[in-house]
Structure formats: structure tokens, C-alpha cells
Amino acid sequence: MSYTITWGLLGPGRIAGKFINDLLFAADPSRPTTIKHKLLGIASNSNVKNATRFKNETINQESNTEIQCYEKYDELLANDQIQVVYIATPNFNHFELCYKCLQAGKSVLMEKPFTINAKQTEILIELSRKKKLFLMEAFWTRFNPIYEDVYKLCFEESVIGDIVTITSQLSFLFEQSDPSMDRIYNPALGGGSSLKFHHKQHCQILELM
């Protein structure tokens, strides 16, 4: 018996294209699953053309007639058929949007960083528990199979003994003069390297310690 999870998307931008196409099409024949995914709604708060362009040009789907495009995020949340909302907007509004989704009875998969401070995260976790809704950060590196190998080598096979120090480096070049990179640099949009990358390293380091 198969089960279909129905999705809505807020923020049809760069990472959303990668995630949604993977969600819908990257079925690995070696790992048959009874869970299927269906995208039912795409919402752009700034311009509905973003949503329709995403539907027509970004999604690699032969038949996308079931996908509704919305010109406001709130309109998508009113669609009772949508179970899970994937939030792929800049960091500064993650909290507000997630709160609204949970209040509307939707489960949420939130792009990283989950929120811009710990208090916001606590509030969302509490609300999701109260509402009995699934809530998760889209932390893909956490699921990279290489980490299974690392944990096995460190903890099951103890190949390097006790870990006393970890050094980690992660750098990317984002062109500051490119206006589309504003969310990376602008603190008002939740920019800055701490929110962009550091949490990834911290999480993995803490798991190893």
C-alpha cells in the first residue's frame, strides 16, 4: 500500500528548485518506497509570476496540472489538501512563516538555518508539539552517508581513540556586488556567516564530541 504526502512551497527561489525536483523525481530504484510525494501548491509573496515561472520552468515534471500557484503565502495555507509546507525563504522570516504554518495545521520542513535565534526555535518546537505536527530543519548534510561512516569509525570501531580536538573549515565565495546575494550579507535578512554555515559545523562537531 502506498501513501502520498502532499506539499506546498513558500518561496520559489534557488534552493527550492533543487529540493522540489529531488523530492518529486529522485526516486532511487534500489530503494523502493511506499511513500510518494505530490506538490500541490507554490506561493510567492512578492510576485505570483515567480510561482508560475517556477511551476512551468523549474519543475521537471511532465504533468503539473494539479499544482496551484498562489500570490500570497496565506492563500496556500488555506488549502486543506496540503499537509506539509516547505519554507525556502531568506532567514529573517523563517520564524514568522513557520509559526503561521503550524497555526494553520501544516507540518513544516524549514530551510536552514531553522530560525535566527534559540528562543524562536523553542517557541516553534513547543507549538508543533502542542499541535502534534511534524517539524524539521532541512539539514541535508546531516543525512550525508559519509557521516554514517565517520560515526562508525569513531564510535563503533574507535579507530582514532578519544576525540579531544576537532578542527573544521568551511568557506564559500559569494559575490557581494551581486544584488541576489543580499540575503547572504544583509543582517536585516538574517545574513552573516554564523547563520549561513556555522550551525552545520557546530551540529556535527557536537555529535562527535
Ligand SMILES: NC(=O)C1=CN([C@@H]2O[C@H](COP(=O)(O)OP(=O)(O)OC[C@H]3O[C@@H](n4cnc5c(N)ncnc54)[C@H](OP(=O)(O)O)[C@@H]3O)[C@@H](O)[C@H]2O)C=CC1
Ligand atoms: N539547504 C541548503 O543547502 C541551502 C539552503 N538555503 C537556505 O534556503 C533559504 C532560501 O535561500 P535561496 O533559495 O538561495 O533564496 P532566494 O534568494 O532564491 O529566495 C528564495 C525566495 O525567498 C523570497 N525572498 C527573496 N528575497 C526576499 C526578501 N528580500 N524579502 C522577502 N522575501 C524574499 C522570494 O520568494 P517570493 O517569490 O515569495 O517573494 C524568493 O523566491 C535560506 O534560508 C537559505 O539559508 C540556501 C541555499 C542552500
Ligand SMILES: O=C1OC[C@@H](O)[C@H](O)[C@H]1O
Ligand atoms: O546555504 C548553503 O549554500 C551552499 C550549499 O552548498 C550549502 O550546503 C548550504 O548550506
